[in-house]
Amino acid sequence: MSAAAAMPAAEAAGADEERVFVTLMLADQLCGIPVLAVRDVLAARNITRIPLAPAEIAGSLNLRGRIVTAIDLRRRLGLPPPPEAASRMAVVTEQGGELYALLVDQVSEVLSLAARDFEHNPPTLPMLWASHSAGIYRLPGRLMVVLDVGRILALTAAQ
């Protein structure tokens, strides 16, 4: 479920083609994940730390009997850790039959966005962001970064 692969198709389909995103906040930056890639949204609680795991891996949690590996998106994107007390949310996504939970600060509304508002990554985007972003949407008053779930997970797997 790579958003990068799907994106040019959306462009070709016309400026009015709409895509639906689950939006979320990461250190004050609005991000979006294609709604079809999202299996679940839950409060990030009871995460078991996994010793010796890569830093990006926050741990694992139990989602109705299945074990889900939690990935700290802030760390993945080189952002500072969240304030101590902040409660976090998790967006669950699936890859290769395995479930992964992406830890984010806040999950907000689901947005339907038109392809005409889509932009490719500006070349000046920091490396970590550029490699995990499939593009940018211009929203009234702010920008939304489309997270490339495939690449976020693939990069982790490569380590």
Added chain:
Amino acid sequence: MDDLLVDFLTETNESLAELDVALVRLERTPDDQPTLSLIFRLVHTIKGTCGFLSLPRLERVAHAAENVLGRLRDGDLAATSAIVSAVLAALDRIKEIMAGLAEAGAEPAGADDALIAALDAAAAGRETTASSRDTDLPLAEPPPLAEPLLAEAATPAPREGADAVVAGQTIRVGVDVLEDLMTLVSELVLTRNQLLQLARNEQNSPFTVPLQRLSHITTDLQEGVMKTRMQPIGNAWNKLPRLVRDLGHELGKKIDLVMHGAETELDRQVLELIKDPLTHMVRNSADHGLEGSEERRAAGKPETGRITLNAYHEGGHIIIEIADDGRGLSIERIRAKAQALGLASEVELAAMSEGQIQRFIFHAGFSTAAAVTAVSGRGVGMDVVKTNIERIGGTIDLKSTQGAGTIFTIKIPLTLAIVAALIVEAGGERFAIPQISVVELVRAGLAGEAASDQPVIERINETPVLRLRDRLLPLVNLRELLGLGAAAGVAREFYIVIAQVGSSLIGVIVDRVFDTEEIVVKPVAPILRHITMFSGNTILGDGSVIMILDPNGVARASGSAGNGESRKPLPATAETMTSATRTAMLLFRVGEGTPKAVPLGLIARLEDIPRERIETSSGQAVMQYRGRLMPLIPFAGATLAGESQAVLVFSDGTRFMGLMVDEIVDVMDEVLRIELGTETAGLLGSAVIGGRATDVIDTDYWLRLAYQDWFRAGHDPHPGALAPHLLLVEDSEFFRQLLVPVLVAAGYRVSAVESAAQALRLRAAGTRVDAIISDIVMPDMDGRAFARAIREDGAWRGLPLIAFSGRAEPADIAASRQAGFTEHIAKSERDKLLATLRDQLAPVGVESGVDAASGVAP
């Protein structure tokens, strides 16, 4: 009833059901070749099996039916409904006889002549079928035909019932269905555990009783489903008789294979996983274990060797023994090999029990077979067998008596899906340790504080060990191993889980120990698979996820992670690779100063000799050693008092020299990073060993105090920038590890690279070397091609070039010389390599000197 017969009935009933359907299909589409072939094959199988089991009635009927089908298949006959009916009648008869069989265990009496005649007529009736339907008339109408034919059967047995009995005994279910069931049951077990946990927290809950029942039912269900996955171990053995027979021929040995307990059942997943290791071990026993007929006769044994397989259940595990009555393991050979491979020093070996020495065969790269035969020694060693068995949570052990044979004992869990595990806590996190590897739990105190009967933690140079009854066990602190931070405050008591890892024990210090729980092992996410410390993860009764520790991984990690913080990042260039190899260093103490160290590989023996054995000969301390006089050199500052004297014995093969020190402290594996630049004679420099600054001694200096010509070429006692620079080209990491310390210790600067291409890049980069040592067999560019490339042109054209190869037949040596090598030396001859290097790098004009030591040694 005979098992064979039951199997036959079950199988045939299945075939018959299939046949009914297929025949009907054939009737509709007479030209359907695949269906015809299928029918023919099924009937043929039935006939064949009947003959085998001597069921003459069945065989005759099946044979007649097969004839008809054969002609149909060949296109000689068309599948008219008359013919199909005849065949169906034959099938009905077969079913009838089978029903009788199922009931009485023998074929019921009765005549089938009319049926067979009808079938034969059908088979022969190619010409008649078209023109005269008269012949076929009785067959054309099935009902009237069936009546008289049925009447023939003397005992028209209660067909329905008997059919049901046989057919109902087994059904075939796809493995995936069973796997799904197993997964569901696993989930059910988890949910049950969660419920029980909740109920435990509530007093007098109305749910308690029904929950108990649910719990029991779940357990029964779990066992039931587990049973469906069980297969007799015989399934993994059935290829072995043939294998052993073929091996016997190939090796010219007479071998008997005896199998006991083939019906012992275990989980099919486990079965699949042990198939290969088992096969390999039987192969090993036949090849290495058993002697040839001649040798056996000479040893007074029966000519025919015997391999015995035995399987039985023992408390949730299955035990498999593979025994042979062959020559047994040669302790001497293993000892020599272990020493040659640097797995243990002679001193360590001398202290080991036979059992411990025998277990060396499970080490990687260990094969005592003098020659690699076509049968075994092909790279799949006992270490692979061991790894595979340990991977499924099993253990392997062996017992061998020289001359009487070897017994391998494998212990594996019955199933992998659900295991009992001990839940422990370390650093605030909980972990599961599979119960199979937990030997016992102990609470230990610190030395000097513990109660008299309590196990005690002691320290050897900062390394904690556990003294448990009469054994010393290595200890690892789970908290530290997993990087969970140090404990707050100093603990006075420790919970230690004694875990079995292979044949040895290891103590794992944990913070707390909870209950044992049945856990469902789930594989970890792919992105975590590289952490070998965990074998999986699971969900506990309270719903939390915990990691399952792999004791093997823990042992492996602790073995190499002892001094994690002092390890520095590995330098990237080939030039400095020497620094990254770990060397076993012997630590000793002289006087009050810094501890001293010397590479263990250089030491021949460690001796503790009574003071009175030290004599003086022409002003030099000597002692009688192995029939000769060995000069004893006191290390500068050594006390030389007390009843006995610790001596490090060095040897070059013929001569010995003893270095007297105050105390031998420890042996440590350490990255040898010597900081040169000391002014003190007899010291190379200092290095951090075991977290402490340690002086590394200049062996050469001390050796030459005893014999001026110990190293005949004689080089600078402070090998700094002037030391000869060697280039080692060797693709095997093992040999690089083995050789680099030896060369470094001999005073050379060494660059080790793993391929000829890398070496040539160094040449292109203008690296200056004084001699090159190269392996022959390497991927891509082999040693000889490399030698030719060196000799062709470039700065290294005139350098001494030494081939260091696993093979040193005359032909190999000739080929190496041809390619431009100066010398060809077998890998086993390390001393010869050093001698050759000394010769080759000797300053021009200095030939090997006179044996100056002859004056000392008588």
